[in-house]
Amino acid sequence: MRSRRRRRVIIRRLIIGTAAIMVLVVGGVAAYGAYLYHDINQVRRSAVLKGTPAKTKAGTNLLVMGLDSRVDENGNPLPKKIYEALHTGDQSVGGLNSNVLMLIHISGDGKHAVGISIPRDDYVAFPGCPDGECHGKIKEAYGLAADQKQRELSAKGVTGQAAYQQSRDAGRAAEIKTVDQFLGVHISSFIEVTMVAFYQFAQVVQPIKVCVKENTVDTFSGADFHKGVQEISASQALAFVRQRRDTHNPSLNFTDLDRERRQQAFIISLLTQLKSADTLLDPTKTLGLMDVAKKNIVLSQNLNTLALVGIAEHLAGGGLHFYTMPIQSFGVVDGQDVNLVDAARVRATAAQLLSGKPAPKHHAAPADPPPPVADYTVSVTNASGIAGAAAAQESSLTGKGYRAGTIGNGPTQSATVVKYNPADKAAAHALARTVGAGTTIAADPSLAAGQLVVVLGTAPLGGPTSVPTAVSGTGGGRSGPPVTALTDINSGGVPCVK
Incomplete structure (x- = not known):
């Protein structure tokens, strides 16, 4: 009887802990624990997707948004000691950019699940042209729409928290529409987390085991890692998922796509750790995860207990593949460094990945060059x-x-x-x-x-000329995979990444 009870406790906390991993990197399924075992109203919710079912016959499409905001969910500055630990500046730095965008798809029959990371600087079209901007980096849709809404409300005499929260909802809606259009999918639910939430979750579960291919230092993010497997603190964990340069060895040539793969590797490493460690048997830690969720997470209203259990179980069960969308090249638009992308290929690739079929090989174009x-x-x-x-x-x-x-x-x-x-x-x-x-x-x-x-037309595009071959996200030697490659990291173990 005692062993059976212990097993139930482990399973319950495994689901909570597994869900928390998403929060630690991209924000939020740990709120599942708060939903299931505490007052549902204690976690902030948004009506942006009101009337949209979290799951349809086609499955679940959950968008996870990680903001680079240096304030809390009410727009208030953070304690000075947290700014010092974050190594990212104070409330005057950053904004409401969605620096992390990840789609979690679970098929309708529950037989396959994928995570798709979108590089934050992909240059895309913005539906509705928020703040008068019709194109820009995909991460910027949130902040532009929030700013436009704030000014509209101010002109009507609406200020304070009412205006701030309505503006945030406008930002969420714009980011969801932008990703929806970019990937050619229908976003059914979302989770949002701020930078401080990531740090506070990592504090609860630290130390965390990660692996990098080379010694690397970045004085901007605070990253300082040695080659191989190592255990890192909460502050180092934030640096691990944010690093995008090496200030001591620029030849390593970090990119935003390397940062996406860092985030994926972190999720996988933490999954492995939580399944095997006593973290899941420590009620203080699971309650700590829930407490952070109540303060710094926002969920779409349709993410009820059943929906969150399904997502958590798929993360806990293994077999999840994390993909990073490729780009065509780096470019400069209006003085800003951006990722140039092939929108049609992105949509075709997303459709292929969500179908559960393996990405086909990309056939070369005919030898005769096309007209200029x-x-x-x-x-x-x-x-x-x-x-x-x-x-x-x-x-x-x-x-x-x-x-x-x-x-x-x-x-x-x-x-x-x-x-x-x-x-x-x-x-x-x-x-x-x-x-x-x-x-x-x-x-x-x-x-x-x-x-x-x-x-x-309405028919999805795909096939061998539009979907690239998926290569290992841990491959590519010292330089990592090329930015033009679709990369895949399988869940399990501690992946060693650039």
């Missing part, structure tokens, strides 16, 4: 029913060198088609390959030579 893209003007018609799809596609194509044409909406249709003047057939084929597998071409004599039109 700069010779062609491309217009985009949105017949997909997805708001903002045309703007996102146009942005992707101009980033590849095509001249920008017009964007607009058209009657819904299934197929994605490239229309072209009969003299531009080769260019149409090249553009179709760029847009994604499944794209067809159709001659249209009414178009002038050098004019191409992409009509986006």
Whole structure:
């Protein structure tokens, strides 16, 4: 009887502890513990996705947002000692950028689960153009919309906490819509965590075992790690998931994508630790996790106990794959360093990963070079029913060198088609390959030579010409995987990353 009771306690706390891992890095399923064993109203909730079921036949699409804010969820400054421990500056630094964006997908039948990290500096289209900005880094949608809402409310005489919380909800809604459009998925629920929540959770469970490939130091984040496996404190844990440079050895050439893989490795390492250590048998620590969740986590209203149990059980059960979306290249837009991305390939890759099928190999383009893209003007018609799809596609194509044409909406249709003047057939084929597998071409004599039109349909694009091969996120030797590669880290053990 005693052994059976002990087993129930271990299982219960394993689910709580496993869920807490998401909070430690990207924010929030630890709130599951607060929901299940304490007053449900003690965890802050948002009505942004009101009326949206957390789970459908297609499964669960949970967006985890980690903010770089140096204030609490009420906008108040943090204690000085926490700023010193965070090594990130005080409340005057940072803002409401979503520096961590991770989609957790669990299939409708519960047979597979994936985590997809989106690099924070991916240059994307913003639905609705918050604060007058129609394009920017994907992390910025939150802050832009929050700022716009704050000014609108101020003009109406609404101030204080009422204005602040409404502004935060506007930011959440904008970030969700931006990710929804970028990945081509329907976000069904969300969890938000601030930087201080990560630090406080890590304080509860420290020390934490991690592994890096090389000795590395970053005086900006406070990172100072030696090659191999090591145990780190809460303050070092924050540096581990934030490091994006090496100030002693710049040749290591850290990128935002390396930071995404650090976050994934941290989740996996902590899962391994919590399953094998006495952390789960320590009621003081599990109550500590719950206490942090009540103060610094925000959940969508539809994340009820049942939904959170399902997510926690999948994390605890193993077999979860963490992917990092690739980029095309690094670039500069309006003086800002950004990640240039292929929006069509991103959506095709996301659709492939969520389907549960392995990512296919990417076949090389034909040997004969296509016509120069700069010779062609491309217009985009949105017949997909997805708001903002045309703007996102146009942005992707101009980033590849095509001249920008017009964007607009058209009657819904299934197929994605490239229309072209009969003299531009080769260019149409090249553009179709760029847009994604499944794209067809159709001659249209009414178009002038050098004019191409992409009509986006409802059918998802995919196939060997649009989805890259997944490579190991722990591979690539000293330099790590290339930024153009889709990377995959399997759960289990302590992954050694750049």
